[in-house]
Amino acid sequence: MYRVDLAKVTDKEGFLEAISKAMDFPDWFGHNWDALADCLTDLSWMGADGYVIILDHADGFAQASPTDFATALSVLQDASDTWREDGVPLWTLVGTASDGLDWLQDIE
Template identity: 70%
Template sequence: MNAPPFHTLLPRAERAGIYHLPYAADLALEEAAESLGYPLLRLDLARVNDREGFLAAIGKALDFPDWYGHNWDALADCLNDMSWLEADGYVLVLDHADAFAAASPTDFGTALSILQEASDAWREDGVPFWTLVGITADGIAWLRDLE
């Protein structure tokens, strides 16, 4: 599968949301995000297997402020604020998500729901907020593929 045309896709807030990370799309994604001035925020989930691990990892990867409370509500608050990292758009990549999805499917689903809600909220302001999930598991059929 070829990488989608990220330079034209990423600015489209109406399309932003949660998608499978396209195979072999890293370089094209990085180049597009950089050319648009969007921060590309990578979250390595290889060693994450529970809610606490995810909340710590995302707080570190997105450099959340000191007031971040390491709970679902605080995550939603931070994702809907992002004042410490102002940009015209955001690209979050969840690398190696398989272990977290398998070990704690409920928490993984909650995390993705919060990320989707953040994308929806940013869309209202015309700001694209993308989450691309690097996962090989077939059990997450509702994750859309970029086209």
């Protein structure tokens, strides 16, 4: 399980930094969406039977940069789909304030 604190994240760069630190990405991580996808679909440096990624305090990032937030969720979903094909669960949980859930319904 990996907890990614997004309390101070407002943009793509901040998100990529936060997730790379929380998940201890390798030095070759390129801090872009493609590199994130590569790391999330590899995970060879942390072999496990399954993975849970918790995005804590996601409200600020989602509101400050909705396009980047949607892209991040899309990359995470694609990684989850890839792992599912191999029978390995990868779950992403999005933590928000209880009154801040409406925007999640708008993400496609």
